Amino acid sequence: MATTPLTLDALVATSRALLVEGGPDAIVVREVARRLGVTAPALYRYVRGRDDLLTLLITACTDEATAACLDALAACRPDDVEGRIRAATLAFRAWALQHRPEFGLVYGTPLMHYAAPEGGPTVDAGQRFGGLFGSLFVEALAAGRLRTVDDGVLSPGVRASLAATAARLDLPMRPGEVRPFIVGWHRMLGIVSVEVAGHLRWVFGEDASAFAEEQIEELLADLLVPGAT
Amino acid sequence: MATTPLTLDALVATSRALLVEGGPDAIVVREVARRLGVTAPALYRYVRGRDDLLTLLITACTDEATAACLDALAACRPDDVEGRIRAATLAFRAWALQHRPEFGLVYGTPLMHYAAPEGGPTVDAGQRFGGLFGSLFVEALAAGRLRTVDDGVLSPGVRASLAATAARLDLPMRPGEVRPFIVGWHRMLGIVSVEVAGHLRWVFGEDASAFAEEQIEELLADLLVPGAT
DNA sequence: CAGGTCGGGTGAACACTGTTCACACAGAGT
DNA sequence: ACTCTGTGTGAACAGTGTTCACCCGACCTG
Secondary structure, three states: OOOOOOOHHHHHHHHHHHHHHHOHHHOOHHHHHHHOOOOHHHHOOOOOOHHHHHHHHHHHHHHHHHHHHHHHHHOOOOOOHHHHHHHHHHHHHHHHHHOHHHHHHHHOOOOOOOOOOOOOHHHHHHHHHHHHHHHHHHHHHHOOOEOOOOHHHOOHHHHHHHHHHHHHOOOOOOHHHHHHHHHHHHHHHHHHHHHHHOOOHHHHOOOOHHHHHHHHHHHHHHHEOOOOO | OOOOOOOHHHHHHHHHHHHHHHOHHHOOHHHHHHHOOOOHHHHOOOOOOHHHHHHHHHHHHHHHHHHHHHHHHHOOOOOOHHHHHHHHHHHHHHHHHHOHHHHHHHHOOOOOOOOOOOOOHHHHHHHHHHHHHHHHHHHHHHOOOEOOOOHHHOOHHHHHHHHHHHHHOOOOOOHHHHHHHHHHHHHHHHHHHHHHHOOOHHHHOOOOHHHHHHHHHHHHHHHEOOOOO
């Protein structure tokens, strides 16, 4: 019945459509197959099972978010580090708001039933995304715009973790220089998560944009020293 | 078979045990019934369906978190506002870490299949929790410890939302005085959400306590002016 | 051209899920 | 003794993920 041969891309695309329409629970093997004009067992030729489908989907979405940030960066003046970090952050937030179900799948409460394969494609994609932001902070450091911290003031555990992270991502930074990166990542993820999950609805109704954008500006001000411009 | 008559509390307790063991998907009507020594249809005498069970569970967990914060407050000097806010925040974080599945259910990615009943018990419980923190910020304001902001600098939309929120929670505060409360709520939820979801694992491994606690201290410093002590 | 191999697809089946239905059984009230 | 009500049951329905034996058509080989 299938006119075109099945592809992994087609599987992911249909799964994603279902995710958008009805959340993770709506990703139903039989329905994916039906929309592809095929019966359920056929999919098991391409995918080990439903979890495999989710892994593929999470990876694709993570990469799409990364790409959205890269697009935003491409439109920036290369020498304006603050502008670049702002653009990437806002692009990430915009992508999250426009793709709430996908964001929830990637950065929301982990699906307890689903366990990401150790060292699998999802963690790779996550590291690509982290690396993108990491490189922005390297730029900021080089430009002397980063509010760094002395390694000495860090607790030993935190210092070790930060050093290991820098090594893993190949960032030429001291722990005290990595810290603003992690703080930025942490707070950005928090701001976007809470907004996307709608936990501010009781205060701001459906549109918390103004407040969220203020919070992002506040975060940038905490991370970067004012520019010469 | 049931020796004791079924109670709503027993239903909630069993559901919660299943949640802890295997996540939201593990809350299975038949299994709840089985553990209560009864068959599934019997539960429908007490509950309209699975969603009803979730509503009850979410409400119970929200109230438990509120109670945990209240307990922490009871052990504080009544005149030390900063200490009280810190204690409540740390108590919330501690509860979240010790009850990750429950926290995920209440403050995580909303289950798309489940829709909280409008104006139902879950939103009431949420408002009770919000009110608790709101009252702490009223204390801080009275003690002159709150970093407030002029109403004039707020964008009209934000100002209106903050005013409406103050009115709804019966907080005698101007919008510029409510703002730190909402900022605190927002950032606290972000910090705890990201930590509980494990999205910092790639940096800090299983124990991100030191970093998270630093973030909370930083948040408090942003919200409050230093005390006279 | 005959024959075998193999990727890709099918229908049936299994063990689950939430939910509904007709039914049964105990105790209280009249 | 009769009904009524609260409580629980077994069977059933329409779904779910997954596995199994089977099958068919295209391709390569002798």
